[in-house]
Amino acid sequence: MSTRTVIPMGPQHPVFPEPLQLKLSLKDEKIVDVAPALGYVHRGIEKAAEKNDFTQNVFLVERICGICSFIHAVCYCMAIEDIMKIELPPRANYLRVIWGELHRLHSHMLWLGLLADSFGFESLFMKFWEIRERILDILEKTTGARVIISACAIGGVRRDISDEHLQEILTVIDKCEKELNGIIPVVMSDTTVKRRTVGVGVIEKEKAIHLGIVGPVLRASGIAQDARMTGYGAYKYLDFKPVVEESGDCYARAVVRAKETYQSIGLLRKAINQLPSGDILTKYKGNPGKAAAVSRVEQPRGELIYYVEGNGTKNLERVRVRTPTFSNVPALSKMLPGMELADAPVIVLSIDPCISCTER
Amino acid sequence: MSSFDTSNIKSPWILHYDTGSCNGCDIEVLACLTPLYDVERFGILNVGNPRHADILVITGAANKRSARVLRNLYEQMPDPKMVVAVGICAVSGGVLHNCYNVLGGVDKVIPVDVYVPGCAARPEAIIDGIVLALQKIPEKRKLLKSREAKTA
Numbered sequence: 186m187s188t189r190t191v192i193p194m195g196p197q198h199p200v201f202p203e204p205l206q207l208k209l210s211l212k213d214e215k216i217v218d219v220a221p222a223l224g225y226v227h228r229g230i231e232k233a234a235e236k237n238d239f240t241q242n243v244f245l246v247e248r249i250c251g252i253c254s255f256i257h258a259v260c261y262c263m264a265i266e267d268i269m270k271i272e273l274p275p276r277a278n279y280l281r282v283i284w285g286e287l288h289r290l291h292s293h294m295l296w297l298g299l300l301a302d303s304f305g306f307e308s309l310f311m312k313f314w315e316i317r318e319r320i321l322d323i324l325e326k327t328t329g330a331r332v333i334i335s336a337c338a339i340g341g342v343r344r345d346i347s348d349e350h351l352q353e354i355l356t357v358i359d360k361c362e363k364e365l366n367g368i369i370p371v372v373m374s375d376t377t378v379k380r381r382t383v384g385v386g387v388i389e390k391e392k393a394i395h396l397g398i399v400g401p402v403l404r405a406s407g408i409a410q411d412a413r414m415t416g417y418g419a420y421k422y423l424d425f426k427p428v429v430e431e432s433g434d435c436y437a438r439a440v441v442r443a444k445e446t447y448q449s450i451g452l453l454r455k456a457i458n459q460l461p462s463g464d465i466l467t468k469y470k471g472n473p474g475k476a477a478a479v480s481r482v483e484q485p486r487g488e489l490i491y492y493v494e495g496n497g498t499k500n501l502e503r504v505r506v507r508t509p510t511f512s513n514v515p516a517l518s519k520m521l522p523g524m525e526l527a528d529a530p531v532i533v534l535s536i537d538p539c540i541s542c543t544e545r
Numbered sequence: 546m547s548s549f550d551t552s553n554i555k556s557p558w559i560l561h562y563d564t565g566s567c568n569g570c571d572i573e574v575l576a577c578l579t580p581l582y583d584v585e586r587f588g589i590l591n592v593g594n595p596r597h598a599d600i601l602v603i604t605g606a607a608n609k610r611s612a613r614v615l616r617n618l619y620e621q622m623p624d625p626k627m628v629v630a631v632g633i634c635a636v637s638g639g640v641l642h643n644c645y646n647v648l649g650g651v652d653k654v655i656p657v658d659v660y661v662p663g664c665a666a667r668p669e670a671i672i673d674g675i676v677l678a679l680q681k682i683p684e685k686r687k688l689l690k691s692r693e694a695k696t697a
């Protein structure tokens with residue numbers, strides 16, 4: 186038979202927590218073509234950011250994505266600080282790294298769990314999410330909220346972390362590391378996991394560059410590119426080296442993220458040990474002037490870019506957000522064709538799609 | 546009460562749909578299902594098919610495109626269906642109230658039985674909301690029966 190069948194996957198699908206629709210054209214069981222249909226979570230946050238006061242926007246951009254909310258706020262604040270020439274106190278830079286890495290840690294564990302769920306490995310999913318709760322607990326202890334922590338402010342951070350809590354973070358990440366040692370080998374070497382991921386959804390180095398892919402997906406294709414290498418914030422003092430894998434398949438993407446969880450734990454330890462004392466917030470006056478700024482940071486899913494343009498009033502002229510999933514969705518059109526329908530959920534999850542980021 | 550009536554209070558199945566949230570509330574809904582909160586011990590299961598579901602859990606503000614999907618899901622669910630709006634976005638639009646593509650709370654599109662505010666709503670609050678929805682089921686069933694009797 187050579188007739189084509191079109192199967193809509195989503196917008197409501199048990200594997201994706203978010204509404205993403207993919208129209209898969211099939212020839213028998215093989216996928217031949219894929220057309221993503223987006224727009225189910227478009228809200229118009231960029232436009233709303235022009236209506237609000239620039240200080241209110243910090244809260245708005247946090248709500249672009251609930252998983253990496255703090256990093257969105259950091260990126261926005263960096264752009265405003267660039268326009269207004271605000272120098273950050275060193276402690277604030279470190280605290281931003283600490284909360285940012287905690288977010289990356291919980292995001293990667295969340296993803297590793299969802300990956301396990303996508304091929305039906307329920308107990309592994311539960312295990313990852315159980316460990317993730319410990320990170321959410323320290324986020325709650327240090328800021329008062331589990332998910333959207335609102336700790337970042339223009340000019341620094343809104344809260345300090347006490348020494349007692351820093352010690353607690355250290356003990357919790359030690360504990361997490363021990364527990365991860367027990368289950369990450371399952372992701373890396375279990376036969377059932379490997380059967381579903383090795384050689385699935387391959388994207389080669391050249392294609393990855395050509396498509397403009399970012400983040401762990403790019404690093405899994407053998408390219409050492411990470412916005413943290415630019416040394417923004419306190420990363421320049423932390424001796425950061427990106428994690429790179431060569432094979433470019435779903436397995437490599439899982440390995441990159443698994444290793445990055447350990448890397449985040451390492452960065453957290455270093456940042457806490459080097460944490461300088463002092464102020465956490467620089468006071469500023471006035472509004473952003475007639476200037477524009479671009480800021481780049483690394484989200485758990487890849488590189489996030491903010492373009493902010495001021496016009497001298499308290500409202501901004503333009504806020505443009507370019508999120509990592511936006512660059513990674515085109516990769517699906519190269520990864521999916523030629524694969525079995527049953528592999529589609531795993532492949533789609535392997536780019537860690539964050540639709541609320543993409544559509545804003 | 547028939548066995549069906551008791552079982553859908555003792556073991557309600559939930560369907561989760563995101564109408565335009567930031568993910569914050571979604572991951573909290575998922576967190577309810579995982580070991581720390583583990584609502585499965587109360588018989589609450591997350592299902593993917595609206596025709597199997599008793600409770601529709603919605604996160605995020607309704608927007609123009611997702612409203613149609615939401616209406617479809619709601620209509621496909623069997624009676625008595627309960628709707629729980631999770632997060633301030635689903636309740637009223639919250640911080641996103643002035644975005645051009647946001648219609649407002651989910652109640653602009655379908656009737657809502659329980660509102661769970663919070664940004665993001667905590668898992669404890671979500672579980673509380675679902676329990677409240679369960680308590681309202683007999684009431685709703687009575688209402689449906691009286692309506693049926695009227696139309697018959």
Ligand code: SF4
Binds near residue numbers: 248333568664665
């Ligand atoms: S209520 Fe808050 S956390 Fe929940 S979806 Fe809305 S913005 Fe996100």
